[in-house]
Every structure is written in C-alpha cells, then in structure tokens.
Amino acid sequence: MPIPSDDDDAALFREAIGPVKPLPESSPAPSKPKPRALARMAERDEQDARSEFQRGLDDLSALAxxxxxxxxxxxxxxxxxxxxxxxxxxxxxxxxxxxxxLLQAESMLRHFLAEAHAHEFGCVRIIHGKGQRDDGGMPVLKNLVDRVLRQRADILAFHSAPAAQGGTGAALVLLARR
Incomplete structure (x- = not known):
C-alpha cells in the first residue's frame, strides 16, 4: 500500500484507524411525549360550582x-x-x-376547612371582620363566610362568636367528624 502524503489528512486518519465496522440501523429517536390531557370535566364542574355559589349569593339576603x-x-x-x-x-x-x-378569602376558607377536616378538628374560629365601612357598604367577607359554611356538608353548625372571642366579626364553626 502506498504511503499517503502529508497533504492528505483524511487518508492518514483512515490509515491510523484501520478498517471500520458500520453501526447497525437504529430505530428513530423517540418523539416528544404527548401533552397530558386536560381535566375538562373537573374544570367544568368547578365552573358550575362557582356559578351555583354565585347564584346562592344572589338568592339570599345579605347580612349587615x-x-x-x-x-x-x-x-x-x-x-x-x-x-x-x-x-x-x-x-x-x-x-x-x-x-x-373576595376570591382570596373564598380560596383560603375552603382550604382552611379542608385542612381542619383532615386534622379532624371539632371546632374552629373564622375571623371575617365586621365589615363596618364609612361608605355604608355590606360586609363582603362576612356574607361570604355565611354562604360557604351553609353549603358545606362537613359543617354541623356555626354562630357568631361571643364578644370576648370576636363578637359579630368572627364565627365559631362546629365541624363534622369523619
């Protein structure tokens, strides 16, 4: 075999490596995983619950x-x-x-009640404030607490706290056990 010239680098490389064996054919690279399916029914149920909750707010008279x-x-x-x-x-x-x-309070309240139920608490206090404003507006959080608690099956009873525990600005809630 003739010795390749220094000018032919590719030939020098092939001579240094020697004979090569081709790799076997491989399957194509895996494609990206498909995106997770959306929980459309759960989203729809949540939306229906929110609209039903809003109708419940509209149907009942507001508390002062x-x-x-x-x-x-x-x-x-x-x-x-x-x-x-x-x-x-x-x-x-x-x-x-x-x-x-209002939206933050609703989320916080639902999460709090779920946690209280998970810990099997018998009684909790929810401080919503009296809602006394200079503009004479209705107490939004107080009405929210009233409506949410009435709708939940895990609530046995609730009542405004005694004066020493917050009065009409707080509620004592009796929770059902599992």
Missing amino acids: AGDTLSYRRDSVPPAVFQRLKRGRFSAQDELDLHGAT
Whole structure:
C-alpha cells in the first residue's frame, strides 16, 4: 500500500484507524411525549360550582355589619348549639380573613376547612371582620363566610362568636367528624 502524503489528512486518519465496522440501523429517536390531557370535566364542574355559589349569593339576603351569623343542622341537638353560641367549645384552629379579596378569602376558607377536616378538628374560629365601612357598604367577607359554611356538608353548625372571642366579626364553626 502506498504511503499517503502529508497533504492528505483524511487518508492518514483512515490509515491510523484501520478498517471500520458500520453501526447497525437504529430505530428513530423517540418523539416528544404527548401533552397530558386536560381535566375538562373537573374544570367544568368547578365552573358550575362557582356559578351555583354565585347564584346562592344572589338568592339570599345579605347580612349587615352587626348581624349575627347563626346556622344549625337538624342533626345537632339544641343543647350543643347553645354551647357553641356561648363559646363553650375550644377553637382548635383559627383563620383570619382580614385584608383578603373576595376570591382570596373564598380560596383560603375552603382550604382552611379542608385542612381542619383532615386534622379532624371539632371546632374552629373564622375571623371575617365586621365589615363596618364609612361608605355604608355590606360586609363582603362576612356574607361570604355565611354562604360557604351553609353549603358545606362537613359543617354541623356555626354562630357568631361571643364578644370576648370576636363578637359579630368572627364565627365559631362546629365541624363534622369523619
């Protein structure tokens, strides 16, 4: 075999390497994974729940700043409800909604109640404020708390807290056990 000249670098390389064996044919590279399917039904259910919630807000009369929140399921004995009204239950957790917008407060409230239920708390306190404004507007957060608590199956009863625990600016909530 003739010796290649220094000018032919490719020939020098092939001579240094020697014979090569071609690689076997491989399958094509995997394509990008398909995007996850959207949970359209869950989104639709959430949207329906929000619109139903809004209709519930529109249907019921609004509470004023000094009004008392009060609700009891038929399964709750009157004596237990009286204890709740008097603040005889110890609140195991507390949520303060001061400064939150309506949407933030709704999200915070739902999350708080889910956590309280998961921890199997019996009684919690929700501070919504009295909503007394100079412009005479309705207490938005107080009305939100009233509507959300009435709609939940895991709420047995609720009542505005005694004066020493927040009065009409807070609510004591009795939760159902699992």
